[in-house]
Amino acid sequence: MRNRFFAHARGLAAAALVALAMLAAAAQRPLSAQELQPLVIVTDEGRHDFQVELAATPEERARGLMFRRSMPQDQGMLFDFQRVQPLAMWMRNTYISLDMLFIDADGTIVRIAQNTEPLSERTIPSGQPVLSVLELNGGVTSRLGIEPGDRVEHPLFAE
Incomplete structure (x- = not known):
């Protein structure tokens, strides 16, 4: 009986490892052109174009950019x-530093958490109620002069 229990437990552990490896492999895939949507951030300095992947389901939002080792500078993920x-x-299982832009329903950036710490489980709060979060590579907002009060243009936000 005991040997059968351990064999069953080993089988479950092996299945869990395979499932985790498949999730990690899927999460590392590059963003494909058909998954990307245009997004523009409007600042006092001008317009900045990005291509973003939309995370709209609970599963997509939970996975986010986990396990990815890189992302092009003009891409990001928009969480709806x-x-x-x-x-x-948070940054659990996220290997690249990110700038997190917290955005209200009309597309106004209300807070930016810059250069977040990879793999950290520290929570990063929005500071006020928001509709969305845009994740870009760490340092992009500083380099482009993106600040709270700037506007995001994307169909998710009311005009």
Whole structure:
């Protein structure tokens, strides 16, 4: 009986490892052109064009940019939380530093967490209720002069 229990437990552990490896492999895939959507950030200095992957389902939002080792400078991930609410993000299993832009329903950036720490489980709060979070490579907002109060143009936001 005991040997059968350990064999079953080993089988479950092996299946879990295979599933985890498949999730990690899927998460490392580059963003394909058909998955990307145009997004523009409008600042006092001008317009900055990006291509973003939309994370709209609970599964997509939970996975986010986990396990990815790089991302092109003009790409990012836009998290659609479907309703305005206080949010908190983290960097669990995320290997690249990110700038997190917390955005209200009309597309106004209300807070930016710059150069987040890879692999950290520290929560990063929105500071106020928001609809969405845009993740870009760490340092992009500083390099382009993107600040709270700037606007994001994307179909997710009311005009």
